[in-house]
Amino acid sequence: MKPVNVGIIGFGTVGAGTVELLLANKEIITNRTGTDIIIKKIADLDIESDRGVSVDRSLMTTNAMDVINDPDIDVIVELIGGLTKAREVVTGALKNKKHVVTANKALLAEYGKELYETAFNNGVSLSFEASVCGAVPIIGALKNGLAPNRISVIKGILNGTSNYILTRMTKEGLTYDQVVQKAVEMGFAEDPPTLDVNGTDTVHKLTILISLLLGYPVALQSIYREGIVNLTPDDIRFADEFGYRVKLLAVARQRDNGIEARVHPAMIPKDSILARVDDEFNAIYLEGDFVGPSLFYGLGAGRRPTASAVVSDIMGIARAMRLGYRGFMPPLSHFSLQKEVAIHSMKDLHSAYYFRFSAFDSPGVLSMIAGILGEHDISISSVIQKGREQNSSVPIVMLTHEAREKNVIEAVSKINRLDIVSGPTVMVRVEED
Amino acid sequence: MKPVNVGIIGFGTVGAGTVELLLANKEIITNRTGTDIIIKKIADLDIESDRGVSVDRSLMTTNAMDVINDPDIDVIVELIGGLTKAREVVTGALKNKKHVVTANKALLAEYGKELYETAFNNGVSLSFEASVCGAVPIIGALKNGLAPNRISVIKGILNGTSNYILTRMTKEGLTYDQVVQKAVEMGFAEDPPTLDVNGTDTVHKLTILISLLLGYPVALQSIYREGIVNLTPDDIRFADEFGYRVKLLAVARQRDNGIEARVHPAMIPKDSILARVDDEFNAIYLEGDFVGPSLFYGLGAGRRPTASAVVSDIMGIARAMRLGYRGFMPPLSHFSLQKEVAIHSMKDLHSAYYFRFSAFDSPGVLSMIAGILGEHDISISSVIQKGREQNSSVPIVMLTHEAREKNVIEAVSKINRLDIVSGPTVMVRVEED
Numbered sequence: 001m002k003p004v005n006v007g008i009i010g011f012g013t014v015g016a017g018t019v020e021l022l023l024a025n026k027e028i029i030t031n032r033t034g035t036d037i038i039i040k041k042i043a044d045l046d047i048e049s050d051r052g053v054s055v056d057r058s059l060m061t062t063n064a065m066d067v068i069n070d071p072d073i074d075v076i077v078e079l080i081g082g083l084t085k086a087r088e089v090v091t092g093a094l095k096n097k098k099h100v101v102t103a104n105k106a107l108l109a110e111y112g113k114e115l116y117e118t119a120f121n122n123g124v125s126l127s128f129e130a131s132v133c134g135a136v137p138i139i140g141a142l143k144n145g146l147a148p149n150r151i152s153v154i155k156g157i158l159n160g161t162s163n164y165i166l167t168r169m170t171k172e173g174l175t176y177d178q179v180v181q182k183a184v185e186m187g188f189a190e191d192p193p194t195l196d197v198n199g200t201d202t203v204h205k206l207t208i209l210i211s212l213l214l215g216y217p218v219a220l221q222s223i224y225r226e227g228i229v230n231l232t233p234d235d236i237r238f239a240d241e242f243g244y245r246v247k248l249l250a251v252a253r254q255r256d257n258g259i260e261a262r263v264h265p266a267m268i269p270k271d272s273i274l275a276r277v278d279d280e281f282n283a284i285y286l287e288g289d290f291v292g293p294s295l296f297y298g299l300g301a302g303r304r305p306t307a308s309a310v311v312s313d314i315m316g317i318a319r320a321m322r323l324g325y326r327g328f329m330p331p332l333s334h335f336s337l338q339k340e341v342a343i344h345s346m347k348d349l350h351s352a353y354y355f356r357f358s359a360f361d362s363p364g365v366l367s368m369i370a371g372i373l374g375e376h377d378i379s380i381s382s383v384i385q386k387g388r389e390q391n392s393s394v395p396i397v398m399l400t401h402e403a404r405e406k407n408v409i410e411a412v413s414k415i416n417r418l419d420i421v422s423g424p425t426v427m428v429r430v431e432e433d
Numbered sequence: 434m435k436p437v438n439v440g441i442i443g444f445g446t447v448g449a450g451t452v453e454l455l456l457a458n459k460e461i462i463t464n465r466t467g468t469d470i471i472i473k474k475i476a477d478l479d480i481e482s483d484r485g486v487s488v489d490r491s492l493m494t495t496n497a498m499d500v501i502n503d504p505d506i507d508v509i510v511e512l513i514g515g516l517t518k519a520r521e522v523v524t525g526a527l528k529n530k531k532h533v534v535t536a537n538k539a540l541l542a543e544y545g546k547e548l549y550e551t552a553f554n555n556g557v558s559l560s561f562e563a564s565v566c567g568a569v570p571i572i573g574a575l576k577n578g579l580a581p582n583r584i585s586v587i588k589g590i591l592n593g594t595s596n597y598i599l600t601r602m603t604k605e606g607l608t609y610d611q612v613v614q615k616a617v618e619m620g621f622a623e624d625p626p627t628l629d630v631n632g633t634d635t636v637h638k639l640t641i642l643i644s645l646l647l648g649y650p651v652a653l654q655s656i657y658r659e660g661i662v663n664l665t666p667d668d669i670r671f672a673d674e675f676g677y678r679v680k681l682l683a684v685a686r687q688r689d690n691g692i693e694a695r696v697h698p699a700m701i702p703k704d705s706i707l708a709r710v711d712d713e714f715n716a717i718y719l720e721g722d723f724v725g726p727s728l729f730y731g732l733g734a735g736r737r738p739t740a741s742a743v744v745s746d747i748m749g750i751a752r753a754m755r756l757g758y759r760g761f762m763p764p765l766s767h768f769s770l771q772k773e774v775a776i777h778s779m780k781d782l783h784s785a786y787y788f789r790f791s792a793f794d795s796p797g798v799l800s801m802i803a804g805i806l807g808e809h810d811i812s813i814s815s816v817i818q819k820g821r822e823q824n825s826s827v828p829i830v831m832l833t834h835e836a837r838e839k840n841v842i843e844a845v846s847k848i849n850r851l852d853i854v855s856g857p858t859v860m861v862r863v864e865e866d
Contacts, residue, residue: 021723025581031648032580129578135724137578144577145562145570147465148458148744215464273709273730283728290454290741291568294731295716297706298724308723311581326757 003036004318007067007098009089010079011044011060014103014130016051017307018077022314023053033315035322041067068092075317077310078102087111094118094126101313103130103306109204113217125320127313132205133158133282135305136298137312142212149288151213154252155268155431158205160280160300161189161196162228162248166236166265167278170245173233188280198227199248199263206250209284210261213252214341218261222343226264235356235426238384238397239267242354245275249431258342260349266431267354347406352381352430357396357415358423365420366396376411378403393422399430436469437751440500440531442522443512444477444493447536447563449484450740451510455747456486466748468755474500501525508750510743511535520544527551527559534746536563536739542637546650558753560746565638566591566715568738569731570745575645582721584646588701588864589683591638593713593733594622594629595661599669599679599698600711606666621713631660632681632696639683642717643694646685647774651694655776659697668789668859671817671830672700675787678708682864691775693782700787700863780839785814785863790829790848791856798853799829809844811836826855832863 006022008015022029022039030036039059047060061067068076068089076093078100080086086107093100095118102108108115108131119126129139133156142151157163161183168179180197183189195201203225211217228248239246244267253260268275273295277283282300287293299305359365370380384397400408412425439455441448455462455472463469472492480493494500501509501522509526511533513519519540526533528551535541541548541564552559562572566589575584590596594616601612613630616622628634636656644650661681672679677700686693701708706728710716715733720726732738792798803813817830833841845858 017723021581025583025722028583029581032576135727137574140573140578141570143465144749145573145742145745147748148454148462148741150458150461271709273706276704276706276709281726288568288741289458290450290737290744292732292735292738293714294568295728297728297730298726302725304723305725308581308721309578311723312578315580316577320756320758323753324757324759325753 001035001322003038004075004314004321005038005040005073006075006077006314007041007043007070007073008039008077008079009043009064009067010081011042011046011051012079012081013303014306014310015042015044015079016053017303018079018310019051019055020053021304021307021311029311029315033318033322035318037314037318040073041070043067064089065092068096068098073098074321075099075101075314077314078104079310081106083107083110087115090115090126091118094122094124097122097124099125099127099317101127101310101317103128103310105131105201105204105208109207109220112208112211116217125317127316128208129313130306130309132208133284133298133300134302135308136282136284136296136300137309138209138284138296139212140312141296142209146286146288146291146294149291150254151286151288152254153287154206154209154250154284155274155286156202156206156209156250156284157247157274157277157282158202158250158284158300159196159248160282161193162202163277163282164188164280165197166228166231166246166248169231169233170236170240173237175233176229176231197229199225202248202250202263206252206261206263210252210259216340218343222261224262224264224346228265230426231265231428232426234395235354235428238356239354239428240270241384242267242382242399243270244268244430245270246428247274247277251431255344258344261343262346262349264429266429268431347409349405350402351405352402352432353378353400353408354428354430355398355400355412356426357421358393358425359396360420360422361392361394362420368418368420369396369415372411372414373400376403376407378407378411434468434755436471437508437747437754438471438473438506439508439510439747440474440476440503440506441472441510441512442476442497442500443514444475444479444484445512445514446736447739447743448475448477448512449486450736451512451743452484452488453486454737454740454744462744462748466751466755468751470747470751473506474503476500497522498525501529501531506531507754508532508534508747510747511537512743514539516540516543520548523548523559524551527555527557530555530557532558532560532750534560534743534750536561536743538564538634538637538641542640542653545641545644549650558750560749561641562746563739563742565641566717566731566733567735568741569715569717569729569733570742571642571717571729572645573745574729575642579719579721579724579727582724583687584719584721585687586720587642587683587685587717588707588719589635589639589642589717590680590707590710590715591635591683591717591733592629592681593715594626595635595681596710596715597621597713598630599661599664599681602664602666603669603673603678606670608666609662609664630662632658635681635683635696639685639694639696643685643692649773651776655694657695657697657779661698663859664698664861665859667828668787668861671789672787672861673703674817675700675815675832676703677701677863678703679861680707680710684864688777691777694776695779695782698861700861702865780842782838783835784838785835785865786811786833786841787861787863788831788833788845789859790854791826791858792829793853793855794825794827795853801851801853802829802848805844805847806833809836809840811840811844
């Protein structure tokens with residue numbers, strides 16, 4: 001059996017993990033693929049540093065084009081990250097009729113449409129299991145095991161850094177800044193972890209999942225995004241009193257003639273299985289019309305978990321080549337493009353809400369706030385009001401029944417302008433089911 | 434594109450669900466497969482009863498051979514269950530060079546080796562996603578997304594009926610008999626649910642998982658089996674006091690030069706994610722050397738979830754046919770058979786244990802029991818002793834540190850023979866990590 005030759009572009013954390021895995025588990029990989037997988041070339045600007053894996057120096061090059069243009073290479077693995085150079089590398093490889101494996105979620109979220117078309121036009125495949133939740137094989141599950149289903153709901157904890165921060169804030173009562181500082185010091189988080197905590201990374205992943213399900217690439221910009229930086233230990237403690245955990249959630253949900261697609265902090269019931277996804281773990285909960293509720297849980301990032309996903313994609317291509325696949329293996333599920341589905345505006349969202357109002361503790365403040373909410377068709381399901389120090393600011397915390405987001409925004413803006421209100425209102429959506 | 438023709442043998446619950454799904458989601462199934470999937474024939478002894486799906490009467494036959502011998506049929510779906518007839522049908526179909534999809538775990542656990550060989554020799558595939566945990570796409574995950582990993586631990590809640598019973602016993606304090614009676618009345622459980630509650634069904638599924646991972650069929654009989662019928666609400670309550678939930682667990686674990694493979698009730702930490710798998714849900718927790726800890730959760734049985742898995746297998750075959758696969762798609766991961774791995778005897782198991790001793794409440798009883806445990810190298814980590822009525826039987830409940838099962842069996846047998854002991858000791862293994 002002819003071996004499958006792989007070229008790796010980008011020899012950073014994941015690149016080194018990929019090489020490590022291909023070498024460490026060579027025997028089972030060959031057994032389970034039915035063919036040898038050979039590392040033919042590795043490109044990186046830095047070919048000097050020690051990555052903790054032993055690689056023949058003659059395989060290394062500083063020129064990505066050496067890899068892309070090598071006629072013996074069947075599969076190109078793009079692990080350089082970023083947009084411009086990665087786009088060039090992936091496009092060049094596809095045009096040279098090489099299968100491509102990538103872990104680059106930003107690239108797929110931004111240029112997915114163009115890259116899928118290039119793959120299609122050149123009769124090669126573009127695989128990206130590692131791009132969403134590293135080690136969690138959710139792409140494969142959607143393309144295969146769950147493929148006959150209409151998926152009506154996805155709820156995901158898709159960013160390990162955010163989840164780690166929220167878990168530490170919950171378990172240790174620390175502030176956001178305290179946890180981030182510690183995480184950066186320990187090398188768990190980038191300094192600053194902007195794209196993780198502001199929801200961008202999660203939006204990239206949700207874009208990929210929705211595109212896969214709908215059968216066409218969805219625009220990144222159409223997904224609402226809100227990060228976790230404004231959450232306080234107080235909010236997390238009040239959530240606990242109400243029976244919730246706070247998570248940075250990606251939500252996609254079929255509604256009438258369109259879908260909701262949004263990323264924001266959300267309160268979820270403490271006893272739900274998703275609430276048990278702690279620390280740096282990721283999970284994707286979904287509901288299909290036949291499959292029912294399902295959950296996939298695992299590590300979303302890191303050298304070894306991400307390498308596992310990358311190598312699983314290489315094995316899939318190698319197996320298909322061995323078995324004589326001809327032509328294109330679709331990266332998306334579409335053959336005839338489906339009709340485009342509208343993504344609802346956030347203003348039309350119906351949700352329950354958590355509010356924390358900062359108000360001066362004067363008589364009538366609760367009734368004034370409740371009055372404004374009532375005028376906007378927002379009904380309160382429970383209230384916590386604590387502290388009774390005259391002329392000082394106290395939190396008034398409440399949960400609402402389901403209300404329309406447009407009304408909520410208007411009501412909160414009106415409340416924030418009241419004299420008795422001392423600071424901006426904190427608002428967190430509640431995902432009950 | 435030439436459509437793929439399917440013949441279904443067995444038109445019971447899952448057969449009807451499969452037809453329902455193929456019809457209800459025809460458009461997305463075609464889109465995601467790239468080819469039409471046509472139901473060409475359906476065989477069942479009963480072709481009269483209404484299954485709630487509308488099928489052209491001319492497709493129905495009472496003779497399975499009509500389906501197997503139809504030259505237009507590409508894929509045979511075996512859903513009759515049981516062993517003898519199913520074996521005949523699957524073998525006949527494979528020999529006629531038809532791909533086979535089955536949900537029959539007993540068949541695979543019993544005759545897997547023979548059937549895989551027949552598939553191999555005839556250059557066709559044998560797919561069985563539905564055989565383990567219905568809607569949970571664990572077979573696909575092991576074959577694809579997790580394929581590069583050495584899996585060191587599997588812990589599974591693989592039987593929905595048992596899990597439903599234990600969940601109700603836990604949440605409502607009911608006895609085993611009370612829950613079973615209710616479940617049978619409501620149509621949730623078979624009457625009696627013998628194969629579910631005595632661990633047989635779970636052993637079948639574990640056999641399939643281990644065979645897939647090791648790369649060769651493992652003998653069903655080599656897996657230790659113990660059911661849930663002797664568990665009492667007392668044990669579940671004491672487990673709760675110690676911080677555990679009781680689950681019927683399938684465990685496979687790499688140890689030295691062999692593996693542990695066992696099915697029995699086990700206490701698992703309340704705050705573990707597996708402990709949150711309640712009611713009729715199934716879950717598989719596993720650890721791989723690169724992927725780290727992962728969990729797959731969903732419905733393990735039922736008309737629609739099982740149909741989802743069956744149809745996903747049909748789609749996989751149809752897609753491969755469309756893309757020009759030639760030859761055999763391996764049901765197992767082996768190409769060269771791996772060396773057989775020893776399955777350890779239960780006597781060599783090292784585990785922590787929960788004991789409930791029924792003893793007469795006389796002075797010195799605890800010291801007598803503790804003495805025997807100590808003689809057998811079993812050290813106690815905590816004890817609950819309640820009630821102090823002279824001459825009546827009271828439970829003495831304890832947890833041990835890790836001990837050797839051989840010693841535990843000897844010690845318990847010695848304790849059961851003591852005059853101060855009024856009934857057999859209950860023993861439940863504790864799975865701490």
